[in-house]
Amino acid sequence: MSEMVFLGEEQADIRRAPPLQSRTAVRRERRYALIFGLLFVLTPTLVTAVYMFFFASDIWETEAVIAVRSVDESPKTSSLMSVLTSNTGLLVGREESYAIVRFVRSREALRILEPKIGFAEHYSDPAIDFYARLPKSADFEQKYAYFENNVQIYYDEFTGYIILNAKAFTPEMAYTLASSISSMSEDLINEYNKRLEDDYLATARREVTEKELQIKDVEERLREFRVKNNLIDPEDSLKMISNIISGLQTEAAKVQAEIRSARQVSQRDTPNLVDLENQLKALNAQIEAEQQRLTGENNALATVLEQYSLLKLKQTIAQDTYAVALKAYESAFAEARRQKGYIVSVVPPRAPEEPLYPRRLMDTFYVFLGALVCWVVIRLLYGGLRDHIV
Structure with a gap:
């Protein structure tokens, strides 16, 4: 009975054991997989190592940090936001900083740099390795894409700084x-400052110019008026004539008093009395003539003075409006x-002392690690797919 059981188990083991040809195929498949895996992982690693250690050109990088600040002298308030912005400068020059970042990243920046520093000539130097x-x-678009890869700039909102990194093949x-x-x-x-100043001052400057022209026009009209009427200052002439009239009237009053005194002494016309009466008539005629100069119809001083006062008023108004415009x-x-705004160089650019790229060992290791991970993923996918088909 025990012999029959042993024979049955032996026959069962024989049925479960894979045939010799199948085991050979499995071993061959594993060997091919190992060889292919080594090739898959080591080939890019070796290619990368050869390139990195024998062909890759050194890349030098320098960093610059700038900030845009303002001469804003407005008084600080005690609010929390004002304290934060005044201490950290978060809002000072923010728009200008973004404008700088956008401009440096633009094609226009490359167009300016190309003739200025010979950008394409440097980066296409045959001494640089073929890949870099x-x-x-x-063409220009290729140059611009290359420029973007070698110039990085961004704005740090927390510090308010603009950080610039520039790479080249020489320090x-x-x-x-x-x-x-x-x-x-x-x-x-x-x-930006020039445009800002022009925008702020254009209207004010135009207003000042207009008021200056108005003052010049009024002064020219005053000059012509003085030449036409042969008067420097009608007001002074008025005072002078008034003083003359006042003096004549005083003199006439004295003569008239003397005449009354003489008539009280003698009722007849004495030579002295006749002289006094003639003198009084002359004084009255002179007074009338002077008054005619003041209030007469033709070129009367009062009319001239009225016109002059109007021009002087216009001159005063023009001067006042000019002062307001100024x-x-x-x-x-x-x-x-x-x-x-103005630029503050927080960290000025310096010529680097040693190349920062390429990182030969690290880059080679990363290629090896990446290829290994890709191979493991491929093996897992292939194994799962094969088990699913079988």
Whole structure:
């Protein structure tokens, strides 16, 4: 009985054991998978290592940190927001900072830099390795894409700083590139300030000019008026004539008093009395003539004085309005100056002392790790798919 049981188990084991040909195929498949896996992982790793250690050109990087500040001298309030913004400068120059970042990232920045520093000439130098350099036949869009890869700039909202990183294949070029971009940023802020000043001062300046012309026009009319009437100042002439009339009237009153005294002494016309009467007639005629100069119809001084007073009033109004316009211009100038921005170089660009890229060991290791992960994923997917089909 025990022999029959043993024979049955042996026959069952024989039925479960895979045939020799099947085991050989499995071993062959595993060997091929191992070889293919080694090739899949080691090939890109070796290619990367050869490129990194024998061909890759050194890349130098410099960093610059700038900030846009304002000469705003408005008084600080005690609110929490004002304290935060006054201490950290979060809102000072924020719009200008974003404008700088947007400009540096634009194609226009590359158009300015290209003739200024020879951007394409440097990055297409044959001494640079074939993979990293800019093709000689690159069009503008290719140059712009290359420029974007080698110039990074962004605005840090928390600190209010603009951080610039520039890469090049020589330390001198990295420094030149960063310095040129910083100069372009300053030029942009200066242009912004000029436009801001023009916007603020254009209306005020135009108003001041108009008032100046009005004053000149009134003064010219006054000059012509004085020449026409042969008078420097009609008011002074009026005072002078009034003084003359007053003096003549006083003199006439004295003569008239003497005449009355003489008649009381003698009823006849004595030579002295006749002389006094003639003198009185002359004084009265002179008084009438002087009064005629003041109130007569033709070129009377009163009429001239009225016209002169009107011109003087216009001159006073023109001067007052000019003073108001000038004060408005000064206020606009102060407001424009208050809102002007300027560049602060927090960290000036410097020529780097050693290349930062490529990181040869790290980059090679990352390629190896990436290829290994890809191979493991492929094996898992293949194994799952095969089990599903079988």
